[in-house]
Amino acid sequence: MSHRLPRGPRLPAWTATLTWKAAVFITVMCCALAALLGALVHVSVTNQTVGQARDHALTRLDDATEAFEAGDDLGPGAGVDPAGLPERLRKLAAGGERGTMVDTRDSRPTMWAAGPATDGRAIAVRVDYAQGARTIDGLDRAILGSSVLAIGATLLVGAFAVTRVTRRLHQTATVARRISAGDLDARVNDPRTRDPSRRQDEVAAVAGALDTMASSLQGKLQSEQRFTADVAHELRTPLTGLHAAAELLEPGRPTELVRDRVAALRTLTEDLLEISRLDAKSERVDLDDHHLAPLAERAVRGSGVGAELVVVRDVCVVTDRRRLERVLGNLIANADKHGRPPIVLTVDGPVVSVRDHGDGYPDYLVEHGPQRFRTEGTTRGHGLGLTIALGQTAVLGARLTFANAADGGAVATLTLPYEETAGNGARGSDGAA
Incomplete structure (x- = not known):
């Protein structure tokens, strides 16, 4: 034992x-x-x-x-x-x-x-x-x-010298964390790396390597973003013509299939354009006061999938209505496509959750978040819907997390920025849409 x-x-x-x-x-x-x-x-x-x-x-x-x-x-x-x-x-x-x-x-x-x-x-x-x-x-x-x-004198001098080195290391680590968080413009800019003829210590070498890596990564990402935006823009013109031509076809099953695929291709093109704008951080929010329950109800009705709406507590938040409805619509559509009913959208104060009763999210998605067009084994990927929802959430200054319920099913939780005020009275109601 x-x-x-x-x-x-x-x-x-x-x-x-x-x-x-x-x-x-x-x-x-x-x-x-x-x-x-x-x-x-x-x-x-x-x-x-x-x-x-x-x-x-x-x-x-x-x-x-x-x-x-x-x-x-x-x-x-x-x-x-x-x-x-x-x-x-x-x-x-x-x-x-x-x-x-x-x-x-x-x-x-x-x-x-x-x-x-x-x-x-x-x-x-x-x-x-x-x-x-x-x-x-x-x-x-x-x-x-x-x-x-x-x-004492040696300790003071040594501590001063070590502190200078650790301060530079801390600055380098801070910049690395900013880069990993998405700030590709962050640089260490160590003065010792600006003059190539000047002898560099190990800390300056690390800082220079980090700046070089960040510049290379930023260049590649910007190139990919430009490519995505250019492809999406170039596809819009022929797709518009294709859509107009499809409308002129004789009614029938082949015509329905063509129109359905053209509509899917147009949706994918618009999603690519939206992602390119999110990547370029060119989106601007139109903030206003909105109650969450009516917005959630509009998102449920607009999805057309028969999701259930439960309002535990309604609050008034400052947000962009169009972007919030886009996020909720994408979460409901993803739950309908990859999960199983019932799909429940719950409003509890500034927290909105969308749950299905399917097999749940893949482990990689729960751990790392949605990744574009990724698939696990023979399962279908999650496309661009969750990626767009996550990007629009960042624009709103909110937080979106993904988890699996203990009794089965995927749960997406959206937490909106909210400050309790006298005008935000709790309005409790339960209902289904």
């Missing part, structure tokens, strides 16, 4: 930023470097200070030993088995060897030097080591203070 280990506390989101990681890296490296240099300086100065004190103590010991052998006075700070002599140093001298040792006497650092005397005794001298200890303590404080200042 396996047990899942509990997860530890998660770090805040800001810790994932490059600035924070760079700051931590710089701080750790500065601390490690300061500790290494401080240790080297401390060891070097300590060895030098202790070495000088030891040499001085050994010199005094030599003088005291000569005086002891001559029977003279040993001088101040010297004696045979003096009080306070460290026991380890006493045993070393009694064994016939000389040595030095730093000890504390009366709360003052003292350098002891001892050597052998007669009868297993030790002759020793003491030298005041307080000045050397103060020198080392002062050096340690200076190393600590200078290390803190150096780390």
Whole structure:
């Protein structure tokens, strides 16, 4: 039986930023470097200070030993088995060897030097080591203070340098998101990329590549848009003539088939022209105050498919009536063509939904939105109706989402911009068209 280990506390989101990681890296490296240099300086100065004190103590010991052998006075700070002599140093001298040792006497650092005397005794001298200890303590404080200042200064400079880089990366990412959202005019315009002879860093190279990609993508899309618009315009003239010629044919089944296909071709041509205008962002809205329930009822009647209208709450919105009816008509037509009845159009405040009870939308459409003429396997594609509805929704400043109901069927939800005012009273009614 396996047990899942509990997860530890998660770090805040800001810790994932490059600035924070760079700051931590710089701080750790500065601390490690300061500790290494401080240790080297401390060891070097300590060895030098202790070495000088030891040499001085050994010199005094030599003088005291000569005086002891001559029977003279040993001088101040010297004696045979003096009080306070460290026991380890006493045993070393009694064994016939000389040595030095730093000890504390009366709360003052003292350098002891001892050597052998007669009868297993030790002759020793003491030298005041307080000045050397103060020198080392002062050096340690200076190393600590200078290390803190150096780390702080390095951290500030490093953070400034990293912030400049991350700011440029953030700008590049923002432009990339704008391009992915459809703003093909967005560019980074890094000044380092304007002069080809100037050396470029990696961020400038990424920005330049993004600008080049955006320009190439924009050129190709504009070329495709012009091609679509040109084809649609060129088709209108022969289609008009074809439609007029079809009207002159003798009544009969072949004539009905010709007229039906000509009408379908004219509809497709008009859809292509509308899409080209939406792609070119040349559409202008004619905004006015409208109640949603009457507009929805007009869309249901105009569709001619027997859809059911349910009004939960009617509100007055500022919108373009013609474009809104176009969106609702396309959603109802798509539900009738690709779904199964009953088709229900529901108005609930500024939210209008169109639902059928068929097999639902394909997964790619729910995840990525409608794509022109795309098909999945052997199923029919969704043509241009949903693409036009999505484009007109963007012109209205609304939001259109696609989902599948839990109990089956496709659900398209249109959310219109709406602000609650005193004049927008709730008018609830249920009905069917």
